[in-house]
Amino acid sequence: MNQYGRRAQRHWQEFRPGHIAQIDDPKAFFTELGSDVQDEVRVRWTAARLAAPAVAGESYLERAGRLQQLRHEAEAEVLRELVLLPAEDDVDLAHDPHFTVSELTEEQWREQHLYDLLAGRSRPGDFSAAERERLRAGAPARLLELTGLSDELLGRQGLL
Numbered sequence: 300m301n302q303y304g305r306r307a308q309r310h311w312q313e314f315r316p317g318h319i320a321q322i323d324d325p326k327a328f329f330t331e332l333g334s335d336v337q338d339e340v341r342v343r344w345t346a347a348r349l350a351a352p353a354v355a356g357e358s359y360l361e362r363a364g365r366l367q368q369l370r371h372e373a374e375a376e377v378l379r380e381l382v383l384l385p386a387e388d389d390v391d392l393a394h395d396p397h398f399t400v401s402e403l404t405e406e407q408w409r410e411q412h413l414y415d416l417l418a419g420r421s422r423p424g425d426f427s428a429a430e431r432e433r434l435r436a437g438a439p440a441r442l443l444e445l446t447g448l449s450d451e452l453l454g455r456q457g458l459l
Contacts, residue, residue, distance in 0.1 A: 304329040
C-alpha cells in the first residue's frame with residue numbers, strides 16, 4: 300500500500316469508520332485506491348506541466364519551484380476528490396442554507412451509492428439509466444472511471 304492508500308485508510312478510520320466496516324477487504328481497497336490516486340496525481344501533474352508555458356528568463360530553481368507547485372496543486376485536488384472525504388457525521392451540508400431538502404437528499408443518495416460502487420458492493424448495471432445519470436451528474440471524470448460510470452466503461456457494458 301502506498302502513501303496515498305495509507306493516508307486514505309487513516310482518514311477513513313477516523314472520519315468514515317462506518318464505510319470501512321462495509322468494505323469486504325479494506326487492505327485491498329485502500330491499496331487499489333492509493334494506486335488510483337497516485338496515477339491520477341501523475342496524470343493531472345503531467346497535464347498541468349504540459350499546459351504551463353515556459354517563462355522567459357526563469358531560472359532553473361524558479362522553474363523547478365513552479366513545477367513543484369503544480370504537482371502540489373494536482374495532488375491536493377485529487378486528495379480532496381478521492382481520499383479526504385467528509386466525515387460520516389458531517390452535518391455541514393444539512394445546515395448549508397444553499398441546499399434545499401431535496402438537494403441535500405439527492406447529494407446524500409449520490410454519495411452513498413458512489414461509495415458502494417467504489418467499494419465493489421454494487422455495479423453500474425444495478426442502477427437504472429436514470430439513476431446512473433443522477434450518479435454521474437457533476438462527478439469528476441476520474442471518479443466516473445473508478446466507479447465504472449465513465450462513458451467508455453458504460454459503453455463497453457452496453458449501458459450507455
